[in-house]
Amino acid sequence: xxxxxxxxxxxxxxxxxxxxxxxxxxxxxxxxxxxxxxxxxxxxxxxxxxxxxxxxxxxxxxxxxxxxxxxxxxxxxxxxxxxxxxxxxxxxxxxxxxxxxxxxxxxxxxxxxxxxxxxxxxxxxxxxxxxxxxxxxxxxxxxxxxxxxxxxxxxxxxxxxxxxxxxxxxxxxxxxxxxxxxxxxxxxxxxxxxxxxxxxxxxxxxxxxxxxxxxxxxxxxxxxxxxxxxxxxxxxxx
Numbered sequence: 001x002x003x004x005x006x007x008x009x010x011x012x013x014x015x016x017x018x019x020x021x022x023x024x025x026x027x028x029x030x031x032x033x034x035x036x037x038x039x040x041x042x043x044x045x046x047x048x049x050x051x052x053x054x055x056x057x058x059x060x061x062x063x064x065x066x067x068x069x070x071x072x073x074x075x076x077x078x079x080x081x082x083x084x085x086x087x088x089x090x091x092x093x094x095x096x097x098x099x100x101x102x103x104x105x106x107x108x109x110x111x112x113x114x115x116x117x118x119x120x121x122x123x124x125x126x127x128x129x130x131x132x133x134x135x136x137x138x139x140x141x142x143x144x145x146x147x148x149x150x151x152x153x154x155x156x157x158x159x160x161x162x163x164x165x166x167x168x169x170x171x172x173x174x175x176x177x178x179x180x181x182x183x184x185x186x187x188x189x190x191x192x193x194x195x196x197x198x199x200x201x202x203x204x205x206x207x208x209x210x211x212x213x214x215x216x217x218x219x220x221x222x223x224x225x226x227x228x229x230x231x232x233x234x235x236x237x238x
Contacts (some may be wrong), residue, residue: 003173088135092117094143095124128195149227178236180212192231212238
């Protein structure tokens with residue numbers, strides 16, 4: 001009996017040793033837990049996470065660079081306002097080779113429009129046309145033939161609108177009433193059908209006979225007949 005007690009006493013552990021053993025077990029457990037957590041965080045993500053690529057161009061920047069829809073640097077197919085302002089379109093009629101519409105650079109003159117229409121015919125009376133006048137966009141330019149007095153009026157505007165049959169700076173469509181007793185050569189040439197030659201004859205008549213007493217006195221000027229006087233009646237005064 002005493003031998004058995006001695007054996008169990010040898011196997012008994014002191015309280016201090018028990019505490020140290022428990023501490024070692026706790027430390028080992030903590031190490032195992034920490035190693036397991038680190039291993040889980042470094043494992044590859046099999047959930048299909050998004051891959052971020054730096055330096056890749058965005059859709060907006062690519063569209064702007066290639067001139068796609070919405071890009072401010074892309075022009076439409078319609079002509080710009082500046083392009084339209086740089087040209088004039090004129091309807092050339094009368095004694096020219098190819099009557100019709102002609103397109104010219106802005107600032108072109110009547111002589112340019114006549115040339116673009118194939119040039120004046122042999123029977124054209126260019127003395128009644130101001131070839132140096134600057135053209136306006138959308139105007140109607142009529143080149144009369146020699147001896148022609150009945151100039152056709154446009155059907156899309158008032159009488160005389162758009163027609164240029166004189167040689168004055170303002171053209172024959174200005175509608176200005178000219179005073180026969182004070183007008184000079186330039187003013188007389190603004191009248192329909194009155195070129196340099198006929199304007200000179202009107203001035204010569206005035207120098208010889210004095211003032212015009214009535215507009216009907218124009219019938220006494222050589223070269224002015226009834227048809228031409230009918231065109232002038234409402235455009236002159238005394």
